[in-house]
Amino acid sequence: MPAARLGRAAREAVSGLPREFWWLWTSTLVNRLGAFVATFMALYLTLDRGYSASYAGLVASLHGLGGVVSALGGGVMADRVGRRPTLLLAQSATAVSVALLGFMTDPVAIAGVAFLVGMSANASRPAVQAMMADIVRPEDRVRAFSLNYWAINLGFAVSSAAAGFIAEFSYLAGFLIEAGMTAVCALVVFLKVPESRPAAPARKDEPQVGLGTVLRDGRYMAVVGLSFLVALIFQQGSVALPVAMGRAGFTPADYGLAIAVNGILIVALQIPVTRFIEHRDPRTLLVVSSVLAGYGFGLTAFAGSVGAFMATVCVWTLAEIVNAPTQTGLVVRLSPVHGRGRYQGMYSLSWSVAALVAPLMAGQVIDRFGATWLWATCAVVGTVAGLGYGLLMRGLRDRGAGGEGPGRGRGRTADGSGPAVTAAEHSPTA
Template sequence: MTADAQSAAREATAAGPVLPRAFWWLWAATLVNRLGGFVVVFLSLYVTLDRGGSASFAGLVTTLYGVGGAVGSVAGGLLADRLGRRTTLLGAQLLSALGTGALAFAQGRTALAITACLVGLAGNASRPVVQAVVADMVSAKARVRAFSLLYWAVNIGVAVSAALAGVLAGRGYTLLFLGEAAVTVVCALTVYLAVPETRPDPVRHGDDADPGTEAGAEPSNRRRFVAFVAVTFLVGLLMQEVSTALPLTMTRAGLSARDYGLVISLNGLLVVALQLPAGRILTRFGPAGPLTVGTLLLGGGLGMTAVAASLGTYALTVVVWTVGEILLAPTAMAAVADLVPGHAHGRYQGMYSFAWSAAACVAPAVSGYARDTLVPTALWGASATLGALAAAGYFLVLRGRRDD
């Protein structure tokens, strides 16, 4: 090997596994799509301030949006395996754009509620499809890095879209929603034209084959996956505490909503700053270690809220559980891809996404009941305990597994 070749090899190793060009088209479209994602940020305000709905009706509309998202996760994954990734993704995103545009002109409570549910369904249907495309086109050793990049794009997109939405909302919600619809259409067409179909041949693999039938997979992989999804649901409940229990705990401690905003902004800043370098490091390990440590940090950071007494200590808790989130998110998506055969990536990524959507639907009621019946110390102590149980669950499900 020449000196130039050796130098090139060292640079390639330092940069991490090479990702295909189609991945970068998908990544760019995801980033732009999230930059224009305004509905989730302002849905409840749109219902109450622009349409004159009550707080309870806004809660109902938001819940229906979440229910639609849960159904969309499963439906999108199934269709991706049956109809193909490109067709399903294009259909889901065009339907999402249509629903978002219709939301700006929906008349009456019933139409508003149904349209919000449709937008949630179509919008979330694309999530498992994107994850399946990444799992299909990227090698096992590069998946954690690829999902880290994707997660980074989602987070920076959400952060910027929230700021843009605040400015554009002053000019009316119609412009806001039509703008999101237009961005979604552009991204849908870009991905459809630039990203090839990645679904493995279903005839060669068999649509109804068990995960254990693919070469290198164990017969117990289906049971492992079910257990993995159950543990992920528990982790999802913990993550929801950030937006349900944490702001109330801080305000009861004498801090303001502005203080909560400042503290929670650390989460986004840390993800943007650390997710990419963390992704390079995580590629060196199997999934069990990062998921176990990440879940312990998530539960431990939330548990520390029980003894937080100042803005600085609340900020410290956010730093701890955010590091856990950085370890968890890309590793979990890559672990799902490693547990199942290629032709089934869509449906299994759909069930994984469903666990998060179900947690988002259940957590507000559970958290509300816990706040009414438990003192804050007990609530956050229970969060730490749940984190420890989930960490043990991940370890037991995935121990001994490494990327081939």
């Protein structure tokens, strides 16, 4: 029975994960369901406040810069202070700053508070990813990260649709609703999510993990660099694609139809695709997804209709579905237990920097050479990233499982309440 098989697949996709994960997942979903501000910020500044497009771009850049600043800071806090306190502080600060932003009228004040919003919102990401690595068994981590990514996209799809209706009623209401939803996230973490940070090393001779450790980890920094290249490609869906379609004579509604395919496919396919890739070689998955992303955007050069643009979106969205959980799982595997926050912070930094660089890159290439050259560049960058993953992961072995080396696999939570992770040795990835 197709229905029976579908139900069994759904149960298998969500079974075996700890209760703490599901509360953290719920917090993520609630957070994204209330993510209105990022959707209508440009319209709010230009239409409601009457500022120029250049000023709106400056505010967006400052929001992104705040994320760059906090990526490493949030990771360090997650390791030093704990995952739970970092989450509570970041989410509480986000709720306050988002509400405050809705009442700002001075352009300098708006820009400054937007920077604070970006900084506080991004500070929670390393803590969430480190906590998931702490509480989920190594063999279930790709599935857990995939489910979390699915929640992010489901929430964003709903909030994006709702943002337009809320903006017609009141922009201030959008700010306050997001602030309230973020406060609910903090409440869920406070009431239901325990601390998961492994206790400090028992032996004083065990090496301490600092940011310098991360920077000196050549293989890991190479992964961060490749992640930056892949992120540059995926950013073009929201940065270059609307510009290119506009210059080709398509309307904003046409772009909306094309990009909607991205969210619909992620919500529909993320879970079944994850079941297919969950136990497959991550080296192959990362090589294929990187090349597929590059050439998915490369095919945009040949698109001449809305349907053709939608087809190209399908190609690179499939790459995104495969790449996101696999890449995050690789980051965890390369991270030592007591440095997961810092390692996740560096990984988050690669995406934050890409979000800043991508608009500049797209604008310069399109203005100087045309959109076709940008799509060709995406194909080249995707090929380079794929080759990089193929070479980097040749003969790669886990550090235990998700960073647990021999003798370090079983830790205790920071409050000493019980096991934080379960160690398991994995076979080589190649």
